[in-house]
Amino acid sequence: MKKAVILYGGNTRKSRLKGLLDKAEAFLTANDFVFETIYVHELPAEDLINANFKSKSIMEANAKVELAELIIIVTPVYKAAYSGILKTYLDLLPQTGFEGKTVLPLVLGGSFGHLLVIDYALKPVLSALGATTILKGAYIVDTQVEYAENDRFLIDPQAEERLNRVLELMREEESRYSSSIHR
Numbered sequence: 001m002k003k004a005v006i007l008y009g010g011n012t013r014k015s016r017l018k019g020l021l022d023k024a025e026a027f028l029t030a031n032d033f034v035f036e037t038i039y040v041h042e043l044p045a046e047d048l049i050n051a052n053f054k055s056k057s058i059m060e061a062n063a064k065v066e067l068a069e070l071i072i073i074v075t076p077v078y079k080a081a082y083s084g085i086l087k088t089y090l091d092l093l094p095q096t097g098f099e100g101k102t103v104l105p106l107v108l109g110g111s112f113g114h115l116l117v118i119d120y121a122l123k124p125v126l127s128a129l130g131a132t133t134i135l136k137g138a139y140i141v142d143t144q145v146e147y148a149e150n151d152r153f154l155i156d157p158q159a160e161e162r163l164n165r166v167l168e169l170m171r172e173e174e175s176r177y178s179s180s181i182h183r
């Protein structure tokens with residue numbers, strides 16, 4: 001079974017970003033991936049801020065990342081970049097922590113003004129971490145995600161279509177990769 005890790009870079013589970021996470025999780029479940037979600041803001045803040053590489057929680061998170069073939073990054077746009085919350089954890093990964101992995105970025109911003117965050121801010125870091133394949137991600141605007149009752153989120157059909165497309169491309173990429181290494 002294909003293993004995935006989702007890194008959630010939001011500051012709360014109540015954020016509309018969780019709508020993107022729910023979508024990614026539902027897709028992975030429907031496509032028989034085994035996955036774990038790491039909520040970075042729920043890791044010990046002291047360890048993140050002090051770059052405590054010896055932290056048990058950080059080492060556990062890193063072990064999950066190590067085992068995964070696929071990483072989905074779910075982050076809000078903060079100040080024209082991905083969140084600092086996410087960065088505190090990325091800094092604690094080994095230097096080539098994403099080597100051999102396929103990475104899919106899913107980003108939520110307040111406007112389309114920062115559409116290039118994926119290319120200009122996120123991709124250089126993912127490359128530095130050794131990501132083998134960085135997939136075309138999706139940039140969604142927060143007005144396209146609505147908080148509904150019972151901690152559910154409604155995603156605008158156009159945005160949902162875009163998410164479906166990048167998730168499907170990710171699935172195809174993963175099956176191509178698995179069949180090539182099993183040949």
Ligand SMILES: Cc1cc2nc3c(=O)[nH]c(=O)nc-3n(C[C@H](O)[C@H](O)[C@H](O)COP(=O)(O)O)c2cc1C
Nearest residue numbers: 015016017076077078079080108109110111114142
């Ligand atoms: C500190 C902070 C900085 C932000 N900076 C930007 C920004 O530079 N560009 C942008 O498009 N949205 C920006 N936003 C908007 C968030 O990306 C967006 O509203 C958020 O992902 C939606 O989450 P919410 O449901 O928690 O509000 C910012 C939000 C916060 C809290």
